[in-house]
Amino acid sequence: MMKNPFQGYQIWFITGSQHLYGEEILSEVEEDSRRIAEGLNLSEQVPVEIVFKRIVTTSQEILQVSREANMDGQCAGIVLWMHTFSPAKMWIAGLRELRKPFAHLHTQFGRAIPWETIDMDYMNLHQSAHGGREFGHMVSRMRMNRQVIVGHWQDAAVQTELGSWVRVVMGYTEARTMKVARFGDNMRNVAVTEGDKVAAQERFGYLVDGYGIGDLKAEIDRVTEAQADALVEAYARDYVLSPECQPQGPRHLTLRNEAKIEIGLRTFLEKGGYTAFTTTFEDLHGLPQLPGLAVQRLMADGYGFGAEGDWKTSAFTRICKVIGYGKPGGTSFMEDYTYHFSDSGDKVLGAHMLEVCPSIAKEKPLLSVQPLGIGGKDDPARLIFTAASGPALNASLIDLGGRFRLVVNTVDTIEPEQQLPRLPVACALWEPRPNLSVAAAAWIYAGAAHHSVYSRNVSAEQLEMLAAMWDIEMILIDKDANLRQIRQELRWNEAAYR
Numbered sequence: 444m445m446k447n448p449f450q451g452y453q454i455w456f457i458t459g460s461q462h463l464y465g466e467e468i469l470s471e472v473e474e475d476s477r478r479i480a481e482g483l484n485l486s487e488q489v490p491v492e493i494v495f496k497r498i499v500t501t502s503q504e505i506l507q508v509s510r511e512a513n514m515d516g517q518c519a520g521i522v523l524w525m526h527t528f529s530p531a532k533m534w535i536a537g538l539r540e541l542r543k544p545f546a547h548l549h550t551q552f553g554r555a556i557p558w559e560t561i562d563m564d565y566m567n568l569h570q571s572a573h574g575g576r577e578f579g580h581m582v583s584r585m586r587m588n589r590q591v592i593v594g595h596w597q598d599a600a601v602q603t604e605l606g607s608w609v610r611v612v613m614g615y616t617e618a619r620t621m622k623v624a625r626f627g628d629n630m631r632n633v634a635v636t637e638g639d640k641v642a643a644q645e646r647f648g649y650l651v652d653g654y655g656i657g658d659l660k661a662e663i664d665r666v667t668e669a670q671a672d673a674l675v676e677a678y679a680r681d682y683v684l685s686p687e688c689q690p691q692g693p694r695h696l697t698l699r700n701e702a703k704i705e706i707g708l709r710t711f712l713e714k715g716g717y718t719a720f721t722t723t724f725e726d727l728h729g730l731p732q733l734p735g736l737a738v739q740r741l742m743a744d745g746y747g748f749g750a751e752g753d754w755k756t757s758a759f760t761r762i763c764k765v766i767g768y769g770k771p772g773g774t775s776f777m778e779d780y781t782y783h784f785s786d787s788g789d790k791v792l793g794a795h796m797l798e799v800c801p802s803i804a805k806e807k808p809l810l811s812v813q814p815l816g817i818g819g820k821d822d823p824a825r826l827i828f829t830a831a832s833g834p835a836l837n838a839s840l841i842d843l844g845g846r847f848r849l850v851v852n853t854v855d856t857i858e859p860e861q862q863l864p865r866l867p868v869a870c871a872l873w874e875p876r877p878n879l880s881v882a883a884a885a886w887i888y889a890g891a892a893h894h895s896v897y898s899r900n901v902s903a904e905q906l907e908m909l910a911a912m913w914d915i916e917m918i919l920i921d922k923d924a925n926l927r928q929i930r931q932e933l934r935w936n937e938a939a940y941r
C-alpha cells in the first residue's frame with residue numbers, strides 16, 4: 444500500500460478585492476469566500492483541504508500573504524479568486540515573490556443572474572468577469588505560469604479540474620523534496636538514460652544520490668530468516684505461485700533470496716528517506732540476482748523506479764504515482780518493447796526484463812522464477828501479468844542538453860488477441876493515438892526515450908499542468924496529432940525554450 448502523500452498539506456484560498464465598496468461589501472465577500480472554500484472541500488474530486496486564508500485589498504497585504512505562503516511548509520499551492528475588481532498593480536509585489544504554484548479560479552459566487560432583482564449591489568458582489576481579467580493581465584504580463592479555471596464553483600467540471608490541478612501541485616511538491624537512490628551507474632553506452640543531475644535538481648528539486656551495490660548488499664545481509672519467512676508467506680497470499688516457487692519446489696530458495704532483497708532494499712530506502720531508486724544489471728556485485736519481484740512490489744507501494752540507472756524515469760514514476768494517488772488504474776515504469784504490425788491497427792507490446800508495476804495488472808499476477816539472458820546471475824523471481832485495458836498514456840522526460848522536454852503519447856491499452864504462454868514477463872499491449880506511424884515518428888522526432896512512465900490514472904492535461912509549473916516544454920501526441928505540426932512545434936520550441 445502506498446502511503447498517503449497528501450497528508451499534512453493544504454491549498455490556500457485567497458480572495459482579491461479592494462476598499463472601494465466599503466466594509467459591508469468586504470464582509471460579504473469574506474462570507475462568500477468561506478462558502479466557496481467549504482463547497483470545494485465537499486467535492487470528492489479535491490483531494491487536499493482548501494483553507495480560506497483571507498481577503499487581500501492592498502499591495503502590502505498581498506506581499507505579506509505571498510511571503511507567508513512561501514514560508515509555510517503545509518501550503519502546497521494557492522487558489523486565487525478575484526471576487527471584486529482588484530486593481531492589478533497591487534499584485535505586482537506579491538506575485539514577484541510568490542514561489543508556490545497557483546490557480547486562478549475565475550468564478551463568481553452567484554450562479555445565474557437574478558433577472559428580477561439584480562441591482563448595483565448585486566453587481567458589486569459579482570465582478571469576477573472583469574476583476575479576473577485585470578488580474579490575468581498582470582500575471583501574463585509578468586510571464587508567470589498558472590492554471591486558469593473557469594466556471595461556476597459548484598459545477599462538477601470546475602471541481603474536477605481544480606482537483607486535477609491540486610494533484611499536480613502535490614506531484615510538483617513531491618519533486619521539490621524527494622530523493623532518488625541510484626544503485627550503480629548508467630547502463631554503459633546508453634544515451635537517453637543519462638542527464639544532468641544538477642540541472643534536474645535546479646529545475647525539479649529532487650536529489651539523486653549514488654550508491655555502490657555493496658551498500659545495498661550490507662543491508663540485505665542483515666535480513667533474518669524469520670523476516671524472509673514472513674514475506675514469502677505474504678507472496679503466497681498476494682499472488683499465484685508457480686509450481687517451482689512452492690515451498691517444496693526447486694526455486695523456493697530463489698524466492699527467499701528475492702524476499703531478502705526486497706526487505707533489504709526497502710529498509711535501505713526507508714532509512715535514507717528515498718522514494719525512488721534505480722538498479723542496473725551491469726552492477727550486481729554481491730547480489731544473487733537482479734531485483735525483479737522486489738522492484739515490482741516497491742513500485743506497487745508507491746516507489747519510483749527506473750532500470751539501467753535511469754534516474755529521470757525513476758523520479759518521474761514517483762511523481763506520477765503521487766499525482767494519481769488513490770485513483771484507480773495504476774502507474775508503472777515501462778519500455779516500448781516489440782511491435783505488432785497488423786491490418787487491424789499497429790500495436791506496441793510494452794514490457795521490461797522484469798520490472799513492471801502490478802498496479803496496472805488486469806488479474807492476480809503469477810509469481811514465477813525464470814531465466815534472464817543478461818546480468819550473468821541466478822534466475823530472478825518476477826510477477827507475470829497482462830495490463831488491464833482502457834485509455835492510458837506513456838510519458839518520457841528527457842534531457843536535451845541545456846533543457847528538459849516532456850513527451851506524452853496517449854494510447855488505448857487492449858486485450859492481446861491471444862495468450863502469451865511463453866512470455867516470462869508482465870506486459871501491456873496498446874494502440875498509440877492517433878496510430879503507430881504518427882505516434883512513433885513524432886516520439887522519435889521529439890527525441891523521447893525507450894523508457895517511459897505508463898499511467899492509467901494521470902491524464903495528459905495533468906502532465907501539461909506539471910510541465911507549465913516546471914516551465915519546460917511538453918509535446919503531446921494524441922488523437923489529434925499531426926506530424927507536420929509536431930515537427931513545427933519542435934522547431935519553434937528551440938526558440939521558445941532556449
Ligand code: MN
Pocket residue numbers: 750751778795894
Ligand atoms: Mn530498459
